[in-house]
Amino acid sequence: MKHEEFQFEVCANSVESCLAAREGGADRVELCAGMSEGGVTPSYGEIVQARRLLADSCCRLHVIIRARGGDFCYSEMELERMESDITMCKRLGVDGVVFGCLTSEGDIDTDANIRLLSAARPLSVTFHRAFDRTRTPVEALEKLVSLGFDRILTSGCRARAIEGVDLLAVLNKQSAGRIALMAGSGVCEENIREIYNRTDIHEYHFSARVEKPGLMKNYDSAVYMGKQGIDENLISVTSADRVEATIARLLG
Numbered sequence: 001m002k003h004e005e006f007q008f009e010v011c012a013n014s015v016e017s018c019l020a021a022r023e024g025g026a027d028r029v030e031l032c033a034g035m036s037e038g039g040v041t042p043s044y045g046e047i048v049q050a051r052r053l054l055a056d057s058c059c060r061l062h063v064i065i066r067a068r069g070g071d072f073c074y075s076e077m078e079l080e081r082m083e084s085d086i087t088m089c090k091r092l093g094v095d096g097v098v099f100g101c102l103t104s105e106g107d108i109d110t111d112a113n114i115r116l117l118s119a120a121r122p123l124s125v126t127f128h129r130a131f132d133r134t135r136t137p138v139e140a141l142e143k144l145v146s147l148g149f150d151r152i153l154t155s156g157c158r159a160r161a162i163e164g165v166d167l168l169a170v171l172n173k174q175s176a177g178r179i180a181l182m183a184g185s186g187v188c189e190e191n192i193r194e195i196y197n198r199t200d201i202h203e204y205h206f207s208a209r210v211e212k213p214g215l216m217k218n219y220d221s222a223v224y225m226g227k228q229g230i231d232e233n234l235i236s237v238t239s240a241d242r243v244e245a246t247i248a249r250l251l252g
Contacts, residue, residue, distance in 0.1 A: 001251050007203040008247050009062070009182065010238055011039070015049045017209070017238035022059040024243025029054070030062045030098055030126075030205065035236070036226075037069025038129070041085050051092050062096035062126065063089050065116070072102040072130035079112055086119040096123050098153070100130030107134065108143040117147060124150050129185065132157045132164075141171055144179060151180035153205055160186030165198040172201050189242065192250045204250070208242035211235065 009028040010021035018029045031050055032039035047063055054061050065085050067078040074082070082099065089097055097120050101112035117125060127149045134140040137157055144152060154171065156164020161183045172181045183195055184205030192204060211234040219233045226232065 003247070003251060005202060006250065009203065009205045010243055011205060011207040012238055014237060015046060015053060018050045018054060020238040020240040021243055022054060022057050023240035024208065025247050026059055026243055028060040028062060030064060032064045034069060039064045040066045040069060044088065047089065047092055047094065051094060060095040062098055062124065063094050064128065065097050065099040072100055072133060073104050074101055074112060079115060082116060083119045086116060090123060094123065096125060098126040098128045100127045102130050102133060105135065108140050113147055126151045126153055128153045129155065137167065137171065138174065141174055149179060151182050151203065153182045153184045155185035161195055162186060162191045165195055168199040168201060172199050189246045189249045192246055196250055206246055208238050208246055209236045210239045210242065212237060
């Protein structure tokens with residue numbers, strides 16, 4: 001198999017991770033902040049620097065548009081902020097944006113998604129893993145096709161893509177080239193080939209991160225900034241070696 005037959009997207013939590021993804025051979029990055037919340041919109045400065053440093057490469061830059069963690073049913077104020085973030089991303093020259101809006105009943109929110117799609121075009125648009133919270137994924141896929149999304153990021157409505165391979169295979173066959181299906185969540189060196197063998201999906205989303213020590217020498221773990229029990233002197237960053245190894249495991 002050839003790399004050109006596939007698309008590999010790395011979920012990058014920083015500019016440094018974007019550069020590692022590019023070095024490892026990724027075709028695209030999805031730039032996110034707040035990974036512990038499932039990803040939220042990164043800062044203006046992060047997007048500016050990522051756009052500048054990736055400008056001369058073939059690695060495309062997509063940015064998640066998500067006002068907060070939690071569910072995917074958004075208020076009017078949140079939608080206004082997301083529209084503004086999309087406008088900013090277009091102005092900065094990103095290649096695509098990633099979002100997804102649901103109703104309180106777990107259906108695709110037609111009006112909210114049309115609103116954000118209108119703001120986003122002509123950028124490439126991915127509907128993110130909000131899809132995995134829909135109550136009827138087969139119907140949700142048809143709705144996203146009709147709305148004009150370019151791709152769906154999904155784990156097959158399970159915590160990890162390897163656990164959702166049966167539904168992923170069904171959805172990939174259903175999509176029939178009308179919308180790209182991208183498998184994500186827990187995709188790694190150990191399982192990417194199995195996911196492909198069981199689904200025939202040609203787009204993959206993974207983080208390939210490792211932890212490295214922070215720069216602080218004076219560090220008291222009893223004084224924590226976030227959730228207790230997390231080692232806050234470790235920084236999680238994408239590894240170019242792991243990106244390359246994950247791609248090689250599928251292609252080899």
